[in-house]
Amino acid sequence: xxxRVLSLTSGRIAVVILTVIALLAVLxxxxxxxxxxxxxxxxxxxxxxxxxxxTDYLGRDVFSRLLDGSRVSxxxxxxxALVALVVGAIPGILSVYLGRVFEWxxxxxxxxLVALPFLLFAVAVIALLGNGITQAMLVTGVLVSPLFYRxxxxxTLSVARSxxxxxxxxxxxxxxxxxxxxxxxxxxxxxxxxxxxxxxxxFVIVASLTFLGIGVQPPAPTWGGLLASDLGxxxxxxxxxxxxxxxxxxxxxxxxxxxxxxxxxxxxxxxALVNNRKVRANRxxxxxxxxAGGTS
Numbered sequence: 001x002x003x004r005v006l007s008l009t010s011g012r013i014a015v016v017i018l019t020v021i022a023l024l025a026v027l028x029x030x031x032x033x034x035x036x037x038x039x040x041x042x043x044x045x046x047x048x049x050x051x052x053x054x055t056d057y058l059g060r061d062v063f064s065r066l067l068d069g070s071r072v073s074x075x076x077x078x079x080x081a082l083v084a085l086v087v088g089a090i091p092g093i094l095s096v097y098l099g100r101v102f103e104w105x106x107x108x109x110x111x112x113l114v115a116l117p118f119l120l121f122a123v124a125v126i127a128l129l130g131n132g133i134t135q136a137m138l139v140t141g142v143l144v145s146p147l148f149y150r151x152x153x154x155x156t157l158s159v160a161r162s163x164x165x166x167x168x169x170x171x172x173x174x175x176x177x178x179x180x181x182x183x184x185x186x187x188x189x190x191x192x193x194x195x196x197x198x199x200x201x202x203f204v205i206v207a208s209l210t211f212l213g214i215g216v217q218p219p220a221p222t223w224g225g226l227l228a229s230d231l232g233x234x235x236x237x238x239x240x241x242x243x244x245x246x247x248x249x250x251x252x253x254x255x256x257x258x259x260x261x262x263x264x265x266x267x268x269x270x271x272a273l274v275n276n277r278k279v280r281a282n283r284x285x286x287x288x289x290x291x292a293g294g295t296s
Contacts, residue, residue: 004265011261017254021247025074028067036060036068036221044236053243057233060219062226066243069221072210073248076137077202083141084198088148089191093183095149096156097175110146118143119208126214133206133215140205144198151194155187189266193259200255207248223248 005011029036033052040059047054053062088110095103118140125139126132159165159182168178209215210224218225223244230240 005258005261008261008264010257011265014254014258014261017250018258021070021074021251021254024067024070026071028070032061032064032067034061034064036065037219044233046237054237054240056226056229056240058219062240062243065221065226066223066247069223069226070247072133072216072220073203073206073223073251076133076206076215077199077251079134079137080141080144080202080205081195081198083138084144084148085191085195087142088145089152089187092149092152093156093179093187095153096160106149110149113143114146116143119205122205122209123212123214133209136209136215137202137206140202144201147194147198148191151190152187155190156183159183159186189262193263193266196255196259196262200252200259203248203251203255 006015038060040055042051042055043057043059045051045055045059051061051063053066056062056065091106095106121143122136122140126136162182165178165182168182173181206215206222207224207227210222211228213225213228216222216225226244227241227248230237230244233240
């Protein structure tokens with residue numbers, strides 16, 4: 001699947017952008033030219049050689065804060081996606097095989113989670129457990145998990161009554177073996193699409209919470225926090241919100257682009273893509289080896 005995704009232009013663009021964002025999360029705090037928490041008297045300064053993106057209202061270097069804040073945004077979005085994957089996909093697969101009671105309970109729980117406004121619920125949990133991004137992302141991941149539950153359940157239902165699956169159960173195979181050997185291969189592509197989409201949703205959630213000052217204690221830098229602080233001084237630095245806003249937009253766009261690329265190369269569409277390329281390759285090969293025609 002990875003090779004198929006990279007064979008598409010949209011897939012390569014998405015992978016490049018997400019790789020850059022991941023490198024920012026890993027190396028950003030190390031590459032920051034100045035201390036992102038250090039204040040100075042040079043407040044609201046314009047971009048210069050010493051401050052590439054200027055300074056904020058406390059004289060802190062905006063470029064250093066942007067690099068240092070990338071880690072929180074990336075880790076928070078990944079936490080949302082991975083929690084939603086584990087909480088949603090596993091019960092979604094098992095609901096097909098563990099009987100009517102388990103199926104009914106998980107379906108009603110998924111319906112309940114869908115009805116809850118995850119942003120307000122995350123704020124309420126933070127108020128109870130303390131202002132921390134980890135608690136907020138765990139709760140948000142649980143609230144987003146019905147997406148994975150429904151995707152995994154639908155994909156599992158499509159193969160649950162297949163003859164090879166029934167033959168495996170008749171031959172004495174365990175449920176875990178059948179899921180690993182037969183079901184997971186069918187469930188993986190739609191789950192990969194949902195995972196890529198959820199990474200983008202996670203970025204929006206992290207940016208929204210940190211924009212409101214929830215989840216991260218100031219003066220710790222975050223992309224959403226930078227966006228919020230810059231909006232208060234538009235008369236002095238009208239372009240200041242553009243860098244964090246563009247980073248958030250580019251990351252969400254790349255995640256959705258990757259989801260589209262995975263969808264395009266998986267299932268019947270993926271097989272059709274491979275077959276079409278094989279046909280074109282055979283035609284080119286035959287054209288290259290065909291004898292040159294002509295009259296004497």
